[in-house]
Amino acid sequence: MGNVNGTTYGLTILSPILEDNRLDICHSMELRWYLSQLPRDHRSPFAQLSSTYLARLVVMDDVVFVGHPACQEHLKSRYLVFETNFDGDLDTYLRRMATETKEFVDDVWRHCVGFPGTGDARAFIAYMKKCQLSTTFFFADVNDQTVDSTLEALKAQAALAHFMEKNQGKSAAELQRAFGEFLERLRTAPPLPRGGDESRAIPQEKRRHD
Amino acid sequence: MTEIDVSDIQGFALKGYNFPYARYLLLELAEPAAARKFLYQLLKVVTTGERWDINSKPMSVVNIAFTFRGLAQLEIPLASQLSFPLEFQQGMKARADILGDSGKNSPEKWDLVWREDRVHAWLAVNARTADELEKCCGDMLALMDETQGARVVQAQEACALTINGKFSPKEHFGYTDGFGNPDFKGAERDCVPGQGKLNQDGGWEALATGEFLLGYADEAGELPVAPIPHLLGRNGTFMVYRKLHQNVGIFRSYLEEKGKQYAGGKEKLAAKFVGRWRDGTPLELSPDQPQPAIVADNDRNTNFKYSDDLAGTRCPLGAHMRRVHPRDAFGFNGGLVNRRRIMRRGLTYGEYVPEGQPVNDSDERGIIFMALNASIFRQFEFVQQQWIEYGNDAHQGNDKDFLLGNHEGKGRFVIQGTPDPQNPPFICGGLPNFVELRGGDYFFLPSLTALAMIATNTVDPR
Numbered sequence: 245m246g247n248v249n250g251t252t253y254g255l256t257i258l259s260p261i262l263e264d265n266r267l268d269i270c271h272s273m274e275l276r277w278y279l280s281q282l283p284r285d286h287r288s289p290f291a292q293l294s295s296t297y298l299a300r301l302v303v304m305d306d307v308v309f310v311g312h313p314a315c316q317e318h319l320k321s322r323y324l325v326f327e328t329n330f331d332g333d334l335d336t337y338l339r340r341m342a343t344e345t346k347e348f349v350d351d352v353w354r355h356c357v358g359f360p361g362t363g364d365a366r367a368f369i370a371y372m373k374k375c376q377l378s379t380t381f382f383f384a385d386v387n388d389q390t391v392d393s394t395l396e397a398l399k400a401q402a403a404l405a406h407f408m409e410k411n412q413g414k415s416a417a418e419l420q421r422a423f424g425e426f427l428e429r430l431r432t433a434p435p436l437p438r439g440g441d442e443s444r445a446i447p448q449e450k451r452r453h454d
Numbered sequence: 455m456t457e458i459d460v461s462d463i464q465g466f467a468l469k470g471y472n473f474p475y476a477r478y479l480l481l482e483l484a485e486p487a488a489a490r491k492f493l494y495q496l497l498k499v500v501t502t503g504e505r506w507d508i509n510s511k512p513m514s515v516v517n518i519a520f521t522f523r524g525l526a527q528l529e530i531p532l533a534s535q536l537s538f539p540l541e542f543q544q545g546m547k548a549r550a551d552i553l554g555d556s557g558k559n560s561p562e563k564w565d566l567v568w569r570e571d572r573v574h575a576w577l578a579v580n581a582r583t584a585d586e587l588e589k590c591c592g593d594m595l596a597l598m599d600e601t602q603g604a605r606v607v608q609a610q611e612a613c614a615l616t617i618n619g620k621f622s623p624k625e626h627f628g629y630t631d632g633f634g635n636p637d638f639k640g641a642e643r644d645c646v647p648g649q650g651k652l653n654q655d656g657g658w659e660a661l662a663t664g665e666f667l668l669g670y671a672d673e674a675g676e677l678p679v680a681p682i683p684h685l686l687g688r689n690g691t692f693m694v695y696r697k698l699h700q701n702v703g704i705f706r707s708y709l710e711e712k713g714k715q716y717a718g719g720k721e722k723l724a725a726k727f728v729g730r731w732r733d734g735t736p737l738e739l740s741p742d743q744p745q746p747a748i749v750a751d752n753d754r755n756t757n758f759k760y761s762d763d764l765a766g767t768r769c770p771l772g773a774h775m776r777r778v779h780p781r782d783a784f785g786f787n788g789g790l791v792n793r794r795r796i797m798r799r800g801l802t803y804g805e806y807v808p809e810g811q812p813v814n815d816s817d818e819r820g821i822i823f824m825a826l827n828a829s830i831f832r833q834f835e836f837v838q839q840q841w842i843e844y845g846n847d848a849h850q851g852n853d854k855d856f857l858l859g860n861h862e863g864k865g866r867f868v869i870q871g872t873p874d875p876q877n878p879p880f881i882c883g884g885l886p887n888f889v890e891l892r893g894g895d896y897f898f899l900p901s902l903t904a905l906a907m908i909a910t911n912t913v914d915p916r
Contacts, residue, residue, distance in 0.1 A: 401851075405866065409881040413715055 246378040251390065252297065253337065254382030255328050257375045259356040260321040261303070271355040272322045276303050278351060286442045289348040290328070293340055294439030295391055298383070299328035301352070324356055329382055331390040335369060342368045344439075392436055395444065400430060456663045456670065458640035460503035462689045462901045466517040466799065467667065467826055468503035468641060470632065471580045473515070474614035474621045475587040476801050478695075478822065479577040479594060480567055481604040486529040486911075492603025493518075493528075493909035496577075499593070502902060514581035514590035518905070519693050519897035521545060524574030528908055530686075533915035537682045538898070541831045542692060546895045547571070552835060554843035559860050559891040565697065567608040568893025575604065576695060576897055610697070612801035612822045617808070623734075625802050626700045626819055627857075627888075628724070628809070630734035630749065634756045634779060636795040639663045640670075648756035652781070652788040658757075665828055666797055667691055673792045678828035681898075682915045689901030691826050694796075694834045696894040697803075698858075699820040703813035705888045716869075717878050726869045726880075727856045729775030737769040741877070761785075766870035767877065772850040774857045777841045784847060794841075796833050797826040820889070830896055854885075861885040 247254055262271045279301050282288060290299040302325040309316045330337050341349050342362040349368075353359040358374075360367040386394050407426045411419055437444045460468065483489040501515035520528070522543045526535055541549060547561045547568070555561065567573060577594060581587035591609075598604045614621045625631045637650040637660040650660045651673075664672030668680040669688030680687030709727075713720025721744075725731040731744035738758040739748055748754050760776060760783035763769060769776050771783075779795070782788040804819030827833035840846070843860060845853040854860065856867045865885025871878040900908065907913045 405868070405881065406883075408879075409866070409883040412879075412881060 246380040247334075249382065249384040250388045251331055252382075252384040253330055253332065253334055254379035254384070255326070255330070255334065255337070256377045256379045257324075257326040257372055258304075258377060259324045259326070259353060259359070259375045261324055261355055262357055263321070272303050272305065275324065275352065275355045279303070286440060286444065289345040291444075292345050292440040293330070293337070294436075294444075295331040295337065295340075297329040297331075297385070297391060299326075301326055321357070324352070327379075327382075329384065331392075334373070338369045338372050339365050395436055399433075399436075403430060456639040458663060458667065458670070459689060460505070462903055463503040463667065464517045464899055464901070465501040465503045465515055466578065467691050467797075467899055470635065470799055471515055473580040473582050475581045475584055476612040476822075477579050477587060477591055478610040478612065479579070479591070479606050480573045480608045480610065481524075481575040481577055481598075482572050482607045483524055483527045483574040483604050484602055486527065488601055488603040489528055490603070490909050490911055492598060492601040493905060495597050495601060497902065497906055497909060500902065500905065513583065513586040514579060516590065516594070517578045517899070519576045519578075519899040521573055521575070521895050521897055523571065525898065525908075527574050529911075530908060530913045531915050534681050534683070534686060534913050537680075537915065539679050539692075539829065539831060541835065542896050542898065545571075546694070546696075549835065549896075553838050554854075554860050555891055557860060557862050558887050561893075564891070564893035565608075568697075568895065572607050573895060576693075577604075610803065610822060612803045615802050615806040617806055622806075624732075624806075625821055626702050626804070626806060627705050628732045629728055629730065630732065632798075632800075633730075633734060634775075635797055636661050636665070638666050640667075646756060647753055648758060648781075651792045652759070654787065656787075661792060661795060665793065665795060665833070666826060668828055672828060680828075683913070686900070686904045686907060686913055686915075688903070690904055691828060691899050692830050693897040693899050694823075694825040694827075694830060694894070695897060696823045697820065697892040698823050699818075699890045699892045701815045701886070701888055701890065702807060702819060703815045704886050706809070706813065708882075708886065708888070712880075712882055716880050718876050718880075722876075723869075723880075726770050726773060727867070729769045729773035736775075737773070738763060741768040767872045770867075770869045771848050772845060772853055772856065772867055774855055777845075777848055777855050778837055780841070780848070794833055794836050795827075796837060799824040799826065820892070826899070856882075856885065856888075858889050859885065859887075861887055863887075 261275065264271065285291070290296045304319070304323045304325050306319050306322070307317055342365040346362045349362050358371060360371050362368050389397070411422050414422065465471070496516070496518060499516050501512065501517060506512065522535070522538060522545060546553070550556065550561050561569065579587060579590045579594065581590055595606070598606070615624055615626070616622070617624060623630050623632055634649055637645045639660045640663045641660065645658055645660045647658050650658045653659045662673045663670035664678050668678055668690050669684065670677070672678050709720060709724055713723050716723045721732065725737055729737050731737070731740070733744045733746060734749040734755065735744040736748070736755065736758055738760065739754065759781050760769065764783070776783060780791050784790045800821050800823045802821050804817060807813045825834050841848070842855040842858050845851050850868065853866050853868065859865055863884060863886050867882040867885060869880040869882070871880065
């Protein structure tokens with residue numbers, strides 16, 4: 245069992261990284277540099293994939309020896325570790341990766357052994373599944389909601405708080421009328437913008453504790 | 455039973471002196487040999503945590519703490535310097551992003567003395583009378599003169615407010631302050647109900663010593679991160695110093711305006727902001743009116759929990775006091791808050807303006823807030839970031855603390871209510887900054903042994 249919790253899918257991919265001694269800068273180093281330059285806000289490629297809760301890409305050179313009594317062990321290769329949580333099924337998500345973030349996927353996975361490119365989506369999906377590990381434990385904060393429905397709910401909550409602040413103290417009749425108008429505005433509000441749009445997110449404070 | 459050597463611990467770490475006068479001398483230290491000479495002389499006068507004989511209570515007390523720059527200036531060994539926790543080495547200014555000190559609170563807006571990074575030490579004099587304060591500060595200046603070991607960059611005055619001709623425990627917004635401080639094992643006084651941590655029987659007991667003093671086990675049963683050698687850290691602690699300017703005019707006009715709209719009235723609204731009526735009565739114990747008898751009773755004035763008020767209809771979920779000391783509000787019998795406690799010290803500065811009189815918010819007026827804890831990162835910084843500048847733990851989303859939040863005119867405070875017409879739900883929007891940060895830093899408050907080691911240049915990390 246694994247990979248699925250409610251309607252959330254937890255994906256773990258380990259793709260072996262190419263080794264080429266003839267290069268001035270090895271693949272893993274180039275990949276590290278590329279990943280470090282990726283935007284982490286609404287311009288992130290994963291923001292384009294609007295069903296993504298969170299995603300993480302790590303270059304793993306080897307396992308770390310933690311000292312006696314552990315024994316020294318080594319990986320057969322360097323790996324690109326890709327972890328992501330998203331709504332829905334795996335094939336749809338991978339197909340979206342291959343089509344909607346094609347350039348990004350090619351830039352990253354071209355450093356990996358056996359990557360077929362994104363030109364043939366079916367080949368890409370097969371490749372990713374071959375690299376997949378079963379994910380037994382992952383973060384699924386809102387199991388039975390999608391990213392979109394959670395964002396919609398948060399927007400409605402923020403709008404309701406604003407409505408309450410503006411209308412508190414009104415008579416019952418006035419309040420009822422205003423609430424009717426509010427509900428109508430909510431009902432006819434435009435749908436959430438596409439993934440990657442800055443206005444899609446609820447304004448969040450910057451949170452960092454390092 | 456934890457025993458602590460009170461004669462080795464600075465008095466400031468163990469007790470609030472409750473003296474009405476204070477002056478915080480912010481010092482720049484001279485070259486190391488002269489600075490050490492000054493500290494050596496100071497050793498004789500630094501006040502320890504020893505119990506005072508009832509007949510010989512001192513008229514003034516002296517304590518000292520150092521910034522990381524100060525310890526570097528004293529040239530303690532590099533291995534010791536680098537063993538201090540990262541946040542202390544960085545100092546408060548570098549932590550602005552983490553603390554939410556942006557906009558009006560950002561370091562470029564601070565007082566010059568804090569912008570310039572010149573403060574090496576905080577030499578605090580607390581006194582019972584203005585004359586004694588002058589006398590003791592005069593002695594300190596003479597010592598600096600004689601040894602040429604330090605000079606005063608700025609002297610920050612602080613004084614209890616005078617209201618109706620008498621010293622008052624109130625702060626500028628009119629709230630009685632200074633009720634709660636966490637009890638910890640080994641401290642002199644018995645545990646006061648409501649001030650330590652909750653135990654399994656629903657009662658209160660003292661927190662582990664290592665939450666507030668270095669060199670002792672903390673709530674996790676571990677020694678807090680401390681500098682090497684062990685003796686340099688043991689019996690010392692870390693202090694956060696923040697000069698908090700209070701916009702009394704903005705606060706009063708906001709309260710006046712919203713008080714007219716709130717059916718419970720202005721004073722009840724003021725109580726909802728903080729969780730106490732302005733006389734100090736906790737809302738949890740008396741939601742409908744202030745009760746002076748509760749305020750006067752030390753067994754009752756901090757003795758309450760939030761588990762019977764999880765909806766916040768007595769004390770709002772986002773009330774200042776409930777945010778910064780959530781007690782059992784997050785469940786687990788309070789287990790989630792025991793490692794986030796801070797010891798508060800502080801005193802007001804500036805003249806009190808009586809209600810109804812015009813106030814100029816550009817006058818110097820506020821609180822010198824000082825917090826003591828074993829880990830600035832785990833305790834003060836967490837409280838500041840998660841409970842003051844954010845609301846998720848209190849189920850308040852992005853809303854910030856009403857009083858201290860860096861709202862920038864966009865803040866919101868929600869008061870949960872009941873069908874009772876005197877206790878309706880109410881939302882305060884458009885919150886301005888009632889308090890602005892004017893500077894400060896992180897300090898190390900050493901033990902007497904550590905101070906002697908620094909003064910005699912015998913700190914040996916080997």
